[in-house]
Amino acid sequence: SQQGEEDPQALSIQEGENATMNCSYKTSINNLQWYRQNSGRGLVHLILIRSNEREKHSGRLRVTLDTSKKSSSLLITASRAADTASYFCATNDGGGATNKLIFGTGTLLAVQP
Amino acid sequence: EPEVTQTPSHQVTQMGQEVILRCVPISNHLYFYWYRQILGQKVEFLVSFYNNEISEKSEIFDDQFSVERPDGSNFTLKIRSTKLEDSAMYFCASSAQGAGSNQPQHFGDGTRLSIL
Numbered sequence: 252s253q254q255g256e257e258d259p260q261a262l263s264i265q266e267g268e269n270a271t272m273n274c275s276y277k278t279s280i281n282n283l284q285w286y287r288q289n290s291g292r293g294l295v296h297l298i299l300i301r302s303n304e305r306e307k308h309s310g311r312l313r314v315t316l317d318t319s320k321k322s323s324s325l326l327i328t329a330s331r332a333a334d335t336a337s338y339f340c341a342t343n344d345g346g347g348a349t350n351k352l353i354f355g356t357g358t359l360l361a362v363q364p
Numbered sequence: 365e366p367e368v369t370q371t372p373s374h375q376v377t378q379m380g381q382e383v384i385l386r387c388v389p390i391s392n393h394l395y396f397y398w399y400r401q402i403l404g405q406k407v408e409f410l411v412s413f414y415n416n417e418i419s420e421k422s423e424i425f426d427d428q429f430s431v432e433r434p435d436g437s438n439f440t441l442k443i444r445s446t447k448l449e450d451s452a453m454y455f456c457a458s459s460a461q462g463a464g465s466n467q468p469q470h471f472g473d474g475t476r477l478s479i480l
Contacts, residue, residue, distance in 0.1 A: 282466045293368075293455060293473035294407070301466050339407065343466075349420055350395055350462050352469060354407040 256355055257340060263361040270327045272358040274340030275320075281343045283316055284352065285325050288337045297325075297338075302345065332364045368472035370456050376478045377446055385441045385475045387456030396439045397457040397469060398431065400424070407455065413439065414462060443477075451479045 257274050264270050274283070282301045286294040300307045300316045300323065307314045313326040327334055337359050341352040369388045377383045389396050398410040411421040413431055430442045439458075443450055453476050457469040 281464060284468055286471075291476075293370075294457075294471040296468045296470060299466060299468050341407075350397070350412045350414075350459070350469075351409040351420060351422070352399075352407075353409070354399075356406055 257338070257358045259358060260356070261359045261361070263363065264330055266330060266332055266362055266364050268330055268362075270330050270334070270360055270362070272325045272338050272360070274323045274325070274355050276323075276340075276342050276353075276355075277321065278342070279345035280318070281345050283314075283323050284341045284343070285312075285314060285323075286339045286341060286354075288339065288357070290336075294339070327360075330360075330362045332362050335360060335362045368456055368458055368470050370454075370472035370475050372475060373473065374476045374478070376480065379448055379479050380445050383443050383446055383477065385443075385454050385456075385477070387439045387441070387472060388437055389439055389456065389458030390460075390470055391437070393458035393460050393470075395419075395459045395462045396431075396433070397459075398441045399455045399457065399471075400452040401455065401474075402452045410441075419462075446477075446479045448479050451477060453477070 284299045285297045298309045298314050300314050311328045316323045337357045339357045340355045371386045396413045401407045409422050411425045412419045428444045432440050453474045455471050455474045457471045459467045459469045461467045
């Protein structure tokens with residue numbers, strides 16, 4: 252089984268619409284982080300949600316975490332063409348013994364102007 | 365805003381050659397990482413480094429790989445004898461604190477390594 256699976260794999264929406272991406276994971280976690288990657292570029296950290304948090308907001312981003320279902324969602328409201336990118340969730344395992352992040356497969360978001 | 369910088373942005377190397385990828389982490393960060401992303405695949409953890417030693421490594425990080433912090437600002441990844449399958453984007457990352465601290469990792473733009 253794989254840690255960190257996002258769905259959908261690809262999402263195409265119109266500018267102004269909301270975009271929702273989901274992430275599922277397998278093990279217990281310390282935190283879950285969402286990153287954005289523009290084509291050919293590095294990973295930009297968007298938001299971190301701790302295992303004891305259920306929802307977090309940052310600007311147009313809203314992240315939820317359901318540890319009972321081992322899932323998270325990223326909502327981007329009022330999307331813009333500049334939001335076009337791949338979005339990845341990454342988990343840091345529970346127990347505090349490891350720093351490594353385990354990344355999901357990503358959702359490719361295309362926002363049409 | 366401080367950022368992680370990586371050089372070169374693109375490295376082309378003949379199979380069997382040694383390659384060194386360089387990174388300058390954010391200056392007050394203490395934990396450093398390398399990840400790689402083979403084209404079309406997930407980002408994979410390679411190694412974490414703290415207090416001048418490897419704190420964790422993945423099964424990918426075999427004897428061909430090594431890391432070093434030679435001078436207190438640079439953090440390097442060396443591949444001793446490159447193979448075709450080492451072709452990937454290599455990302456350096458750093459964080460202020462380590463496991464259990466819930467601090468984000470900040471990534472550089474990556475080095476695209478192409479092995480011919």
